[in-house]
Amino acid sequence: MAAAAAPAPGVSIKSQLDALIGGESLSEAQAHEACSNIADGLVASEQVAALLALLARKGAASTEIAGFARAMRERATHIAIADDAVVAGEVPCSGPIVDIVGTGGDGHDTLNISTTAAILAAASGCRVAKHGSVSSSSLSGSADVLQRLGVAMLAPEGISPSIAAAGIAFMFAPNFHPAMRHVAPVRRALGVRTIFNVLGPLLNPANARRLVLGVWSPKLLQPYADALLSLGSVEHALVVHCCGLDELAPIGVADAIEIADGKAVQTSIDTVAIAGPACGIADLKGGGPQHNADAITELLEGGEAAANSAVGRTVALNAAAALYVCGKSASIHDGFKVAQAALASGKGAVVLRRWATHCRTATA
Numbered sequence: 001m002a003a004a005a006a007p008a009p010g011v012s013i014k015s016q017l018d019a020l021i022g023g024e025s026l027s028e029a030q031a032h033e034a035c036s037n038i039a040d041g042l043v044a045s046e047q048v049a050a051l052l053a054l055l056a057r058k059g060a061a062s063t064e065i066a067g068f069a070r071a072m073r074e075r076a077t078h079i080a081i082a083d084d085a086v087v088a089g090e091v092p093c094s095g096p097i098v099d100i101v102g103t104g105g106d107g108h109d110t111l112n113i114s115t116t117a118a119i120l121a122a123a124s125g126c127r128v129a130k131h132g133s134v135s136s137s138s139l140s141g142s143a144d145v146l147q148r149l150g151v152a153m154l155a156p157e158g159i160s161p162s163i164a165a166a167g168i169a170f171m172f173a174p175n176f177h178p179a180m181r182h183v184a185p186v187r188r189a190l191g192v193r194t195i196f197n198v199l200g201p202l203l204n205p206a207n208a209r210r211l212v213l214g215v216w217s218p219k220l221l222q223p224y225a226d227a228l229l230s231l232g233s234v235e236h237a238l239v240v241h242c243c244g245l246d247e248l249a250p251i252g253v254a255d256a257i258e259i260a261d262g263k264a265v266q267t268s269i270d271t272v273a274i275a276g277p278a279c280g281i282a283d284l285k286g287g288g289p290q291h292n293a294d295a296i297t298e299l300l301e302g303g304e305a306a307a308n309s310a311v312g313r314t315v316a317l318n319a320a321a322a323l324y325v326c327g328k329s330a331s332i333h334d335g336f337k338v339a340q341a342a343l344a345s346g347k348g349a350v351v352l353r354r355w356a357t358h359c360r361t362a363t364a
Contacts (some may be wrong), residue, residue, distance in 0.1 A: 031067025062226035093167030102214035117318035148293035151354035302346030
């Protein structure tokens with residue numbers, strides 16, 4: 001006998017649709033309810049598509065971002081990592097867990113800056129739990145390039161041992177957010193950016209409370225910061241946008257919001273003063289996963305030329321921001337000196353080899 005068909009989705013989000021059609025933003029509770037039902041597969045795909053399109057047209061408010069993020073966090077697989085552990089060895093790491101992550105979607109197809117900066121941050125003494133996936137809009141996502149670098153996608157139980165062994169781990173989003181499968185077909189069919197494109201940096205399965213978080217548009221800075229405060233899950237974070245990029249680069253003054261002690265403060269970061277001379281976005285261009293992996297491997301091998309190149313200074317600048325939010329440097333400027341020295345010394349390559357070796361052993 002054939003198996004019975006799964007019941008058709010039967011929960012309506014009409015009240016949320018009516019509010020959005022009327023030009024209103026959803027409250028956090030309304031957004032949480034809608035996303036919860038969507039993530040549980042209870043809402044018809046037509047209503048899901050309508051909701052995502054309306055949110056995309058309006059621009060997501062902080063209440064909507066927070067409500068969606070809270071619902072997805074409740075359905076995620078979480079990792080417990082001790083906050084005071086020390087990774088011994090040639091390149092020791094210690095302190096709170098940090099993530100360097102961007103929303104993507106800036107359209108510039110740069111090298112995988114945040115991924116490389118995460119490796120350099122570990123080489124500079126941070127413990128890093130990076131969250132990411134394959135590319136949705138660029139030529140190379142974090143998972144795409146890491147696999148070319150020999151870093152396997154570990155199951156949830158492999159994350160804490162990876163940090164203990166190498167000071168860094170990568171959490172491949174589909175392994176931790178199974179609820180995303182209910183919205184994936186609609187997102188593919190729409191083919192445009194939706195609120196789910198901005199949720200990733202807020203859904204770190206290791207619950208990293210120190211964050212360097214880049215956004216593709218300056219219009220997202222305040223909503224993101226307000227959402228982080230509402231979620232109450234951050235100790236020290238920088239939300240940044242720099243001259244069209246969702247990461248820091250020595251190309252001009254970056255807009256930023258710093259979150260610490262439960263408060264959000266608007267600020268700016270003179271990236272050229274910290275990591276100059278100035279470069280252009282074209283100097284940071286990347287390519288496909290293998291192209292980027294080759295470039296990252298060469299960069300991390302170190303040397304003064306690499307450390308002083310436009311890409312090297314950009315990577316060190318983002319690693320410096322991680323050192324700052326982790327409390328390992330008093331300022332981004334001080335952190336930049338540490339990160340650039342680590343890059344020149346080749347410690348980044350040491351960490352990458354240690355990480356890849358651990359992943360091979362763990363998945364053998």
